[in-house]
Amino acid sequence: MADNPDRERNRLTGRLSRYARVGANVGGAAVQMATARLFGRGLGDPKNAALLAQALGGLKGPVMKMAQLAATIPDMLPPEYAAELQTLQASAPPMGPSFVKRRMMVELGAGWEKKFGSFDREPAAAASLGQVHRAVGHDGQLLACKLQYPDMESAVAADLGQLNIILGLQRRMSPEIDTSEIAKEIGERLKEELDYTLEAKHVALYRQILAGDDLVRVPEPVPMLSTRRLLTMGWLEGTPLLSHKEDSLEDRNRVSTAVFHAWWHPFAHFGVIHGDPHLGNYTVFEEDGRPGGLNLLDYGCIRIFPASFVEGVIGLYHGLRDGEPDRVVGAYEGWGFKNLTKETIEALNIWARFIYAPLLDDRVRTIADGVSPQEYGRREVWEVKSRLKPEAAITIPREFVLMDRAAIGIGSVFLHLRAEMNFHRLFEDAIADFNTAALANRQAKALKAAGLSS
Numbered sequence: 001m002a003d004n005p006d007r008e009r010n011r012l013t014g015r016l017s018r019y020a021r022v023g024a025n026v027g028g029a030a031v032q033m034a035t036a037r038l039f040g041r042g043l044g045d046p047k048n049a050a051l052l053a054q055a056l057g058g059l060k061g062p063v064m065k066m067a068q069l070a071a072t073i074p075d076m077l078p079p080e081y082a083a084e085l086q087t088l089q090a091s092a093p094p095m096g097p098s099f100v101k102r103r104m105m106v107e108l109g110a111g112w113e114k115k116f117g118s119f120d121r122e123p124a125a126a127a128s129l130g131q132v133h134r135a136v137g138h139d140g141q142l143l144a145c146k147l148q149y150p151d152m153e154s155a156v157a158a159d160l161g162q163l164n165i166i167l168g169l170q171r172r173m174s175p176e177i178d179t180s181e182i183a184k185e186i187g188e189r190l191k192e193e194l195d196y197t198l199e200a201k202h203v204a205l206y207r208q209i210l211a212g213d214d215l216v217r218v219p220e221p222v223p224m225l226s227t228r229r230l231l232t233m234g235w236l237e238g239t240p241l242l243s244h245k246e247d248s249l250e251d252r253n254r255v256s257t258a259v260f261h262a263w264w265h266p267f268a269h270f271g272v273i274h275g276d277p278h279l280g281n282y283t284v285f286e287e288d289g290r291p292g293g294l295n296l297l298d299y300g301c302i303r304i305f306p307a308s309f310v311e312g313v314i315g316l317y318h319g320l321r322d323g324e325p326d327r328v329v330g331a332y333e334g335w336g337f338k339n340l341t342k343e344t345i346e347a348l349n350i351w352a353r354f355i356y357a358p359l360l361d362d363r364v365r366t367i368a369d370g371v372s373p374q375e376y377g378r379r380e381v382w383e384v385k386s387r388l389k390p391e392a393a394i395t396i397p398r399e400f401v402l403m404d405r406a407a408i409g410i411g412s413v414f415l416h417l418r419a420e421m422n423f424h425r426l427f428e429d430a431i432a433d434f435n436t437a438a439l440a441n442r443q444a445k446a447l448k449a450a451g452l453s454s
Contacts, residue, residue, distance in 0.1 A: 145230065
């Protein structure tokens with residue numbers, strides 16, 4: 001049924017209002033930063049970073065998510081900006097009980113509450129695009145109901161329009177890196193996150209990939225209680241990942257092994273990654289009073305790669321391990337890097353050796369000795385930038401964005417948990433039977449079964 005004209009006018013009004021608020025805040029910050037530069041304060045000055053964070057801090061929803069996403073991609077922003085943006089709160093003000101009632105009526109109809117044994121109108125968790133409510137099914141099953149905030153599509157449209165302002169600042173600060181493809185990738189992934197029907201299919205995909213897995217649990221969707229803006233799944237009991245920081249080394253390593261497996265197994269065998277390494281997307285389930293493994297909770301940001309891309313990631317590993325520069329360059333070209341010069345390749349190798357270092361090192365170790373989670377990867381990124389030339393800007397391929405972000409994200413988890421493991425052996429096990437054709441075949445079957453392809 002088509003929306004009525006009043007509703008369309010309300011959406012347009014809301015979108016224009018959003019444009020005005022985001023544009024005024026971010027644009028105003030840009031003007032002040034430019035003025036400050038005239039008086040000798042550079043764009044990388046911490047005061048400018050605080051100014052941008054302050055401009056974004058009063059806005060909730062997608063713009064917050066984009067800002068935090070930008071902060072977790074090391075090659076996008078200077079350290080001062082990343083540190084400030086990471087302080088922004090991810091949660092929007094929760095919808096009150098009466099508002100939740102109206103939203104649920106829109107999604108499931110006037111008799112929505114009778115479809116549950118019970119439903120808690122107070123949120124159990126709130127995030128940038130929606131909030132989660134506890135419920136119980138008529139069969140006694142504990143449920144998690146992820147309910148999207150109203151009019152998020154208009155908010156996303158407005159915020160994506162302003163993303164170019166932020167990236168415009170980035171290009172002025174770091175002209176040696178072209179972020180145009182990054183903007184496209186962020187925009188596409190963020191739009192996908194609004195579609196909870198798509199997310200339910202992602203959950204179904206992961207339930208296939210990790211079926212029978214002892215280390216990682218995936219919730220079960222409940223289609224009869226789900227819509228495009230409401231996703232109902234089985235509730236997975238668990239404790240926050242960071243609550244295990246002081247556990248024994250054995251227990252911390254078990255949780256860390258589960259994190260490694262939850263990320264690398266889907267990628268190496270199916271070409272699929274969980275692209276949002278936010279710590280709130282994981283909890284730890286217990287067995288016999290001790291950590292048993294990982295609950296993987298959120299599936300809004302899933303990236304599916306062709307088998308050839310996975311081949312490139314593994315090929316780069318082998319090229320670095322075996323000292324084969326032609327294989328290294330072939331991997332970069334396969335990912336979409338173009339016009340590679342000797343200097344550019346040497347710069348990219350700095351980052352590659354940093355990311356692959358624990359995978360190449362056949363010993364028990366931490367993920368990055370002596371580095372804090374907040375600084376993980378920052379030094380290497382700035383060394384890369386110092387070697388690149390503004391007149392020969394390098395374009396970051398879209399496929400690289402979430403790989404880069406997730407690698408830093410899971411590395412940060414290992415740092416938080418102070419894991420000490422042989423990452424080389426774990427990785428070798430993950431890629432032991434890799435075959436490009438076999439992966440493509442497995443992926444096609446899994447996507448079809450999950451309803452993600454014809």
